[in-house]
Amino acid sequence: MATGEPGANRGPDGTGGPHAFVADLQAPGLEPGDRLHLERVLRLRAGDPLTVGDGDGRWRDCLFGASLEVVGPVVEVPAHIDEVAVGFSLLKGGRPEMVVQKLTELGVDRIIPLLAERSIMGWDADKRAVQHERFVKAAREAGMQSRRVRLPVIEPVTPALEVIGRAGVALAQSGGRHLDAGSRTVLVGPEGGWSPAEVVGGDLVDLGPTVLRAETAAIAVGTLLTALRDGRVMPPR
Numbered sequence: 001m002a003t004g005e006p007g008a009n010r011g012p013d014g015t016g017g018p019h020a021f022v023a024d025l026q027a028p029g030l031e032p033g034d035r036l037h038l039e040r041v042l043r044l045r046a047g048d049p050l051t052v053g054d055g056d057g058r059w060r061d062c063l064f065g066a067s068l069e070v071v072g073p074v075v076e077v078p079a080h081i082d083e084v085a086v087g088f089s090l091l092k093g094g095r096p097e098m099v100v101q102k103l104t105e106l107g108v109d110r111i112i113p114l115l116a117e118r119s120i121m122g123w124d125a126d127k128r129a130v131q132h133e134r135f136v137k138a139a140r141e142a143g144m145q146s147r148r149v150r151l152p153v154i155e156p157v158t159p160a161l162e163v164i165g166r167a168g169v170a171l172a173q174s175g176g177r178h179l180d181a182g183s184r185t186v187l188v189g190p191e192g193g194w195s196p197a198e199v200v201g202g203d204l205v206d207l208g209p210t211v212l213r214a215e216t217a218a219i220a221v222g223t224l225l226t227a228l229r230d231g232r233v234m235p236p237r
Helices: 032-041 096-106 125-146 160-164 214-230
Strands: 019-021 049-053 058-063 085-089 110-115 169-177 185-188 203-205
Touching: 019 032, 019 125, 085 096, 085 160, 085 214, 096 110, 096 125, 096 214, 110 125, 110 160, 110 185, 160 169, 160 185, 185 214
Parallel strands: 019 049, 085 110, 085 185, 169 185, 169 203
Antiparallel strands: 049 058
C-alpha cells in the first residue's frame, strides 16, 4: 500500500475527477449504472481522470475508458479511531434516504435507522429488509458524490429500545447536557418525541433552543459529532 506518495493516507480531494466504487482495485471495473452516470451525467470521456475505491478505506487514481486504466498506487486510509454514529427514527411521510445521504456526506461512520415507540409501527421483516437495501444504495451514491473511501455501516432497521441500551448511547432531548468531544453515538427521536420508557435513565443531549424537525435534528447531530471528533470546532470559552 502507498505510504509516501502525495495524498497518502488521505481520501481523494476532488482534483482527480469523480469517484466511483469497484469490487476489485487491482482490476477495477465499473458497474453498468455507474458507467452510465459517468458518461451521460458527468460527461466523462476516454482519458479523463477519476478515482475508484473499494468502500473499505482503499482507493487509487485511474483514467476513464472502455476499461479503466490504473495510473496510481492503492492508497489506504485508516479508519477513525473514534467512530461516530447517528440513529434516527423513521417517520410516516419522512425522507429517510435523504437523511442517510446527508449523514454519509458528513462523514458519519455508522447510521442506525430506528423504530421508536412514537414513530412508524408494524413494519414486518420484509419491509425492513427492503428499506435497508434502499439505505445502502443511498449511502453508496452519496459516498461517490462526497468522495468517501470508507462507506458508513448501515444497520438494519431496529427498535429504538434495543439501541438505547447500548453503552455510550445518548438521546437528543431538550434540557439535556451539551454535546462534547466524548460524544460518539446520538439517537434522534420522532416528531412526537421519545416515550417515557425510552427516555428514563438515558443520557440526554440538548441540540439548542429551537425545536428541530426530526430530519434536521439528525443532520445537525451528524454535523456536530463529526466536527467535534475531527477537531474542526472548539469548545466555548
